[in-house]
Amino acid sequence: MFLRFLSGRARQAEALYILGDLFEVWVGDDIDDPYHNQITAALRAASEAGLKIFIMHGNRDFALGDQFAQAAGAKLLPDPYDLTLPEWSFVLSHGDALCLDDLAYQAYRAKVRDPEWQRKMRAKPRFLRSLLGRYIRWRSGRRKRDDSYIYADLQPAATDDFLRDHGYTTFIHGHTHRAATHDHIVDGIHVERWVLADWHEDRGEALVWDGETLNREAILPES
Numbered sequence: 001m002f003l004r005f006l007s008g009r010a011r012q013a014e015a016l017y018i019l020g021d022l023f024e025v026w027v028g029d030d031i032d033d034p035y036h037n038q039i040t041a042a043l044r045a046a047s048e049a050g051l052k053i054f055i056m057h058g059n060r061d062f063a064l065g066d067q068f069a070q071a072a073g074a075k076l077l078p079d080p081y082d083l084t085l086p087e088w089s090f091v092l093s094h095g096d097a098l099c100l101d102d103l104a105y106q107a108y109r110a111k112v113r114d115p116e117w118q119r120k121m122r123a124k125p126r127f128l129r130s131l132l133g134r135y136i137r138w139r140s141g142r143r144k145r146d147d148s149y150i151y152a153d154l155q156p157a158a159t160d161d162f163l164r165d166h167g168y169t170t171f172i173h174g175h176t177h178r179a180a181t182h183d184h185i186v187d188g189i190h191v192e193r194w195v196l197a198d199w200h201e202d203r204g205e206a207l208v209w210d211g212e213t214l215n216r217e218a219i220l221p222e223s
C-alpha cells in the first residue's frame with residue numbers, strides 16, 4: 001500500500017514528510033535486507049521523479065543514517081523541525097519526546113539516543129545486528145496482535161511549553177497511535193495539534209496541506 005502511495009498519490013505533491021517510524025526497526029545502513037531495499041528503492045524512484053522527500057527519525061528507526069538517506073534520495077530532518085511555508089508555519093516532530101509520563105520508555109529513549117550506545121551498536125558485527133533486527137520485528141509483530149498495549153500520550157504541560165517554544169505554530173506529530181485533531185489554548189492563543197494515524201494493512205493516512213487547510217486523506221489498498 002505504501003509502495004503504491006509512493007508511485008501514485010504522493011507524486012502529485014511537491015514534498016513528502018515522513019515523521020518517523022517508517023521502519024519497524026533499523027540496525028544499520030549497511031544491512032542488506034530485501035524488504036527494506038524495496039522501500040528504499042521506491043523512495044528513490046519517487047525522488048528521481050521530482051518529489052522532495054524528508055524523513056525524520058522515530059523511536060524504532062532512530063539509526064537511519066546518511067547512507068540510507070542518499071540511497072533513498074531523501075533528506076533527514078532533525079526532531080523537532082520548524083517548517084515554514086509561504087502560507088503557514090508548522091512544527092513537525094515524531095512525538096515520543098513529549099510522552100514524559102512513560103518513565104520506562106523515556107529511560108529506553110535516553111539509552112538508544114546516546115551517541116556512545118549508538119557507536120557500540122554500530123560496531124557490532126553485521127550478522128548480529130541483522131539477527132537483532134529480525135528479532136525486534138518479530139517481537140513487535142507479536143505485541144501488535146496483543147491489543148492490550150497502550151501507548152502513553154503527550155504530557156499536557158510539556159506540550160504547552162513545546163508549543164510556546166515553537167511560536168504557537170500548528171503542531172503535527174504521530175507516535176501515539178491516537179489520530180485526532182486537538183485545540184490547545186496556550187497563553188490565550190489557539191494552537192492546533194494534528195496527530196497522525198498509524199498505517200495498517202487495510203488503511204493508511206496522509207495529512208495533506210493544500211496551501212489553505214490540512215486534510216486527512218485515507219490511503220486504501222486499492223486506491
Ligand SMILES: [Mn+2]
Binds near residue numbers: 021058059060
Ligand atoms: Mn514511534
